[in-house]
Amino acid sequence: MSKKEEISYKSKLPKIKNVFTYPYFCISKIIAIISFGLGAVLLAIFVFPFIRLFTFHKKDFGIIARAYVSHTFRVFLGNLNICKTSLLKVDDKEAYRNIHGKIIIANHPSLLDFVYIMSLVPNSTCIVRGGLTHTPLRWVIKQAYITNTTDFNDVLVECKKLTDKGCNVIVFPEGTRSPRVGRNNYKKGAARIALYCNCDVLPLFIGGSDKYGLGKFDPLWSYNHVEPYLYDIKMLPVISIEQFKGLSEPIAAKHLTEEMEKVIRAAGDEYAKTYTGLTLNNY
Numbered sequence: 001m002s003k004k005e006e007i008s009y010k011s012k013l014p015k016i017k018n019v020f021t022y023p024y025f026c027i028s029k030i031i032a033i034i035s036f037g038l039g040a041v042l043l044a045i046f047v048f049p050f051i052r053l054f055t056f057h058k059k060d061f062g063i064i065a066r067a068y069v070s071h072t073f074r075v076f077l078g079n080l081n082i083c084k085t086s087l088l089k090v091d092d093k094e095a096y097r098n099i100h101g102k103i104i105i106a107n108h109p110s111l112l113d114f115v116y117i118m119s120l121v122p123n124s125t126c127i128v129r130g131g132l133t134h135t136p137l138r139w140v141i142k143q144a145y146i147t148n149t150t151d152f153n154d155v156l157v158e159c160k161k162l163t164d165k166g167c168n169v170i171v172f173p174e175g176t177r178s179p180r181v182g183r184n185n186y187k188k189g190a191a192r193i194a195l196y197c198n199c200d201v202l203p204l205f206i207g208g209s210d211k212y213g214l215g216k217f218d219p220l221w222s223y224n225h226v227e228p229y230l231y232d233i234k235m236l237p238v239i240s241i242e243q244f245k246g247l248s249e250p251i252a253a254k255h256l257t258e259e260m261e262k263v264i265r266a267a268g269d270e271y272a273k274t275y276t277g278l279t280l281n282n283y
Helices: 003-011 021-053 058-082 093-097 113-120 130-134 138-144 152-164 189-197 249-274
Strands: 086-090 103-106 124-128 168-171 201-207 229-235
Touching: 021 058, 058 086, 058 113, 058 124, 058 138, 093 113, 103 113, 103 189, 103 249, 113 124, 113 168, 113 201, 113 229, 152 168, 152 189, 168 189, 189 201, 189 249, 201 249, 229 249
Parallel strands: 086 229, 103 168, 103 201, 124 168
Antiparallel strands: 201 229
């Protein structure tokens, strides 16, 4: 988004509904971000070394570490729910816990997307932005997740090892958060991983209220002007990779990427027709 587009977008935001509660939500969000970073440091310094003492194989450590991080995310998001800073709406939480060996894709409107998905799907890893290794999260990222700056052939091999053991891999095909104006093109990485791992793709759609303050280029001191953040997560039908077998890898990846984008865009358009909140999430 250009500076001009950003200014234009902000001019269309609704006015702040309650000038007394708005600072509370802004402060709550900033405290949550700080506590999230501190929690990552504590995990790396105290929890992960303890787990490492009692696990002899790297694969066992990864499984336990990811499960522990998922539990920590649930606690973190539960606190946000208590404070009414961020709310979750999901139809069947148990269905998410029973996902195995899938490439999970989703739209990416905000900073908390992967946190919510990881909390719902404990048996999963995520391909995350390499820049996160330069933040307080770096110790957690290096131990339990895969960065997008890793050589892609190594990413494929690692994902194959994980999915063969029933682990899920979360990928945001846009490669970055969705812009306020326009749309990102879907990259082929998720499709290439699915084809290499011989795994079906499970699309998720993240709807709900506008995530202003957690989107790309949004100022830190900002929040939805009229209502709390709502994450309304929908599980969409699985995309089978069988229909793409027999095609050359580049063609199969191209068609699968197009199918993933079509499914999630269609879900967004349909969701917008029925959403009854005051503000609509940017897709």
